[in-house]
Amino acid sequence: MKLRIYDWRFRDRRLEALYVEDPEPPGVALRDDLSPEARRARELEVRGYYSSPRSFGRRYRFCYLAANAGEVDPDSVRSLRPHIEREEPLWAEAVRRGWELYRDVERVSLETRVPLQAVIAILENLRERDELPVEDRQSKI
Amino acid sequence: MALIEGIPERLQTLSERGRAAMLRSSKPRGRELGLAEEGYTYFGYVFDRFLESRGYNQSTFAAECQRRGFKVGRPGKQRDIGQRSVSDWMHGKTGCPREVPTYADAILGFSAEEWNEFALAYAYGQTVPKDAFEDLVEFREFHRAKLGEESKKSRTRKG
Numbered sequence: 324m325k326l327r328i329y330d331w332r333f334r335d336r337r338l339e340a341l342y343v344e345d346p347e348p349p350g351v352a353l354r355d356d357l358s359p360e361a362r363r364a365r366e367l368e369v370r371g372y373y374s375s376p377r378s379f380g381r382r383y384r385f386c387y388l389a390a391n392a393g394e395v396d397p398d399s400v401r402s403l404r405p406h407i408e409r410e411e412p413l414w415a416e417a418v419r420r421g422w423e424l425y426r427d428v429e430r431v432s433l434e435t436r437v438p439l440q441a442v443i444a445i446l447e448n449l450r451e452r453d454e455l456p457v458e459d460r461q462s463k464i
Numbered sequence: 465m466a467l468i469e470g471i472p473e474r475l476q477t478l479s480e481r482g483r484a485a486m487l488r489s490s491k492p493r494g495r496e497l498g499l500a501e502e503g504y505t506y507f508g509y510v511f512d513r514f515l516e517s518r519g520y521n522q523s524t525f526a527a528e529c530q531r532r533g534f535k536v537g538r539p540g541k542q543r544d545i546g547q548r549s550v551s552d553w554m555h556g557k558t559g560c561p562r563e564v565p566t567y568a569d570a571i572l573g574f575s576a577e578e579w580n581e582f583a584l585a586y587a588y589g590q591t592v593p594k595d596a597f598e599d600l601v602e603f604r605e606f607h608r609a610k611l612g613e614e615s616k617k618s619r620t621r622k623g
């Protein structure tokens with residue numbers, strides 16, 4: 324069983340990826356004009372779904388572009404967290420440094436080109452391990 | 465440490481008091497994130513098209529349900545159907561009760577083909593916007609066909 328990945332042109336302009344578990348083996352349609360970073364983040368996200376079948380209670384999953392931190396799908400973050408730092412160590416380092424400088428998820432994403440959901444996943448992991456830089460500056464996420 | 469400035473409370477991902485608080489989404493259960501606040505679901509789109517084709521709208525359909533005594537809800541808690549309810553079903557804000565397809569058929573008089581379309585939209589399209597629903601149907605067909613091709617090729621190779 325192997326996950327099938329296809330390039331796709333969606334009608335819905337905000338869709339970045341569509342993951343289906345039925346028929347099996349699962350398949351994912353990735354928007355054909357995604358940036359390399361957005362594409363990579365979606366690939367990692369759906370690999371997370373693939374390794375935990377039906378973790379989201381349906382046999383399909385829509386992955387929408389998040390224009391700001393408020394629109395990030397919590398399931399995307401959950402799916403990315405276990406693998407993101409191992410798979411993309413350069414992202415993890417860039418996000419850690421970006422957070423030290425900006426303390427703002429959206430700004431970190433903009434400056435590092437790491438997609439928002441991946442920035443949040445990396446920060447959540449850092450926080451869980453108490454490795455998140457903390458100073459008494461105002462911070463925003 | 466104050467982590468939030470002008471961002472909704474649910475996003476306090478890294479706040480000291482709300483560990484992973486952003487993982488609590490405020491979206492209505494089951495409603496797709498891509499569904500715009502004022503947009504119809506696929507079900508809403510199909511329902512609206514059938515209403516319009518018979519000269520009805522949300523209000524007149526609700527009024528017709530009331531005139532015929534069509535109610536929704538559990539026995540003992542049955543209620544009339546109002547325009548607001550119809551609107552909420554179409555926008556995916558609340559689930560459409562299971563009696564409604566039968567009421568719609570009685571009032572709108574579906575053909576067999578229309579009934580199938582309405583039933584499909586009712587079953588699968590209540591949380592999804594139209595474009596995304598059509599993307600889902602199309603992609604699943606494509607994926608199924610690809611898997612069929614693969615299995616045919618592998619059978620040919622073995623043979």
